[in-house]
Amino acid sequence: MSASTVSGRARKRSWMDVPLSVVKRQEAGLLGVIIVLGLLVSLANDSFLRKDNLYNVLQTVVVVGVIAVGQTFVLIAKEIDLSVGSVLALSAVTAGSVYGSGADPWVAMAVGVGVGAACGLAVGTVVVIGRVSSFIVTLGMLSIARGLTQLITGGLPQTMPPELSFIGQGRVLGGIPVSVIIFIALVIIGQLLLTRTIFGLRVTAIGDNDAAARTGGIPVARTRILTFVLIGTLAGLAGIIFSTQVGVAEAQAGTGYELDVIAAAVIGGASLSGGRGSIVGAFLGACLLGVLRNAFILLALSPFLQQLSIGLVIVLAALFDQARQGNLRHLSLSSLRRRLLARTRA
């Protein structure tokens, strides 16, 4: 090994590197897939590219997408949150019942979101202090929050404040849904939070190398708890959006959403082994899921096929990510040829 491997300066960065590094990112690949898919669908059914339909697609992914922003932080911190679907429902019915007891609608909403944050705080505290894996703690919270939701409502839907219905149903600036604007704003804030703030770099650090973070003086416990508070808050907010879309908060709202949320984050490039992930990627991941669902409706294909294809997309996205990381070199043509030769000769 020569000195140049230490200095590593031999390779100068040229203009060629820039487009390549952009193209190689998961986000660019995803965007390409979404565009190609969109064009294909629009060939078969020209209503896909209509403005209303595109807004609709976005609106259907807002709830999953908002939580996926939080899930990406949690995954980067090498944790996971399975409780988001239930926390969403708990926040929504809390807001509904607080409003039903005569409170101001904004107070009701704040309490609802606060309940989500509290769930995250509880999860984070048990994970950090009790050193229980977050998979287990949030599996428990999934059940606890759903149980509380049933207790609060007695199984009956709670009416949401009409004053808040603009969040789920309102449109501004020539038809853009308010919820979509909230979603996009959260994605931008989330991406900046992740890559430009001390908190974001701390999350990356604890997920990438816990020991290095600890000896580097990073408040590991506090950061980990805060990521759970963040996803709890976003789940609460998603609950408000979800319930104001239909005007009522139901006890069964958001059942099974955790899987879509994780799928969106993973399609967007988040790694379950921590350290890596992108908020913009999660946004595009959520969009891809939405476009797929919309395509199946527009093309009048079987909903069973829809479920199957979404499953395929999740696996393909993970494989693509592995290939991008260079973990699939053993499948390259030259390596396969070598093996084949070795087998025939032996």
Add this chain to the structure above:
Amino acid sequence: MTTSAQVGNAGPAALSVVGLAKSFGAVKALRDVSLAFPAGQVTGLLGENGAGKSTLIRLCSGEMQPDSGRLRLDGEDVGFGSPLEAIAAGVVVVHQEPLLISELTVADNLFLYDLGERPGYAIARRKDNVQRARELLDRLQMTDYLPDPSTPCRELSAAARQMVDIVRALSRRPKVLFLDEPNSSLTHEESERLFAVVKRLRRDGVAVVLVSHRLAEVYSIVDHVIVLRDGTFVAAGPPDEIDEKRAVALMAGDRKRAVVAEVMADRRGTAEQAEVALDLNGLTGEGFTDIDFTVRRGEIVGMAGLVGAGRTEIAEAVIGVRPVARGSISVGGRRVRISGPGRAQKFGIAYVAEERRTEVFHSQSVGYNLTVRILSTLGRLGWVSPRRADAKARELTRRFGVKTASTGALITSLSGGNQQKVLLARALAAKPKVLILDEPTRGVDVGTKAEIYATLRELARTEGLAVWFISSELEEIVELADRVVVIRRGRIALDAPNNAGPQPIVAAAMGSTEG
């Protein structure tokens, strides 16, 4: 022999410890240790694995708190509740494993402490960090040592990662700098660069403490030597007083000198007439070409060569984890096709790989780690008899001298040397005819090394075990091997009895005989 905080003529102590003690359960890791690290000098902290070096460093750097005893920094009593407090006071540690965040850039890692010191809502000045990193490297005159600070750490070589950790430590302007095995992943040339930095720190009055198993390198730079054994202070003094030979004797204590001598005396001629246990014929694959050599029963073959010459690749091809393009492998005279380690074990070939970390089942007990490969012989119809498994594990720990509280103890509670013994015992538990070892004593202390050599010698002599070991330590090749095979650029450069000393081995490895 000085035992007080004053180091005689060694100059004023930057950091000294008085009566330091630390226990983990029943194990006394450090007992009543008093010593001093003088300012403006390089101190070599020597001792076998388990002698208490790591514990001492952890106590000095705030990673652990002592049970009793005091720390004195620049003559004043100090106590560090955390590594951060120690760093703030000027006591910095460079760990054996560089503690870096792979997903962040070099610059972000250099200023990692910012993440702890600045509030979470603050904006990270990542572009500024790159600029600050350039200035820092400029100030330290180390710009050539590192890639551009905007490079993500995941793209760095092991040596460059180590350098990032060192630069980060230097950026804290340390008064006392602990280097814990800093050069174990560095090549000779990279070590030279590191030592140039160390010399500059010495000029600046920093107390540098160097921990390394590469004694020759340690002795090329130290001004002061401290020896620990079994958690106690043994000796301190200048290197001409405690020279390399004496240091080894002090580290090992009296008990192990006899073993070393016995191993040396046990060297016999090669078993020329014994039958061939393993025969490689024209073996060719990725990274090696036309490998022809044999290992006979009762013979110990040492394979030398530079790192990257293709030695590990050959071994991996033989046990079937790497494809073979051409050539054949015969075991006990029978030509075989080996598709993987499982088949290799059936043919009587055992393999202990280079990386201990990846070979050990970390969250399992010593007993599990010992018996995991032979479980099918410890029961029937897929059921394992826990009684027989435990009896086997006990037998193996006894036979191979594994020092452990019990067979139920976690493997990670063992020292590196003892873990290596467990791996060796595990490989031998399947009663192989051929044992392949890749770097069998890396990071293992002198005493354990001698024990491992003695075990291999005895197995070769009494049971006719054929041993093929790969080593980058010349001393090890010369001391242990009956025959030496040198690999250079994937080809055999030398295959000869081990009776000509180290010169022909070095010459063959470097290619100086053939140009």
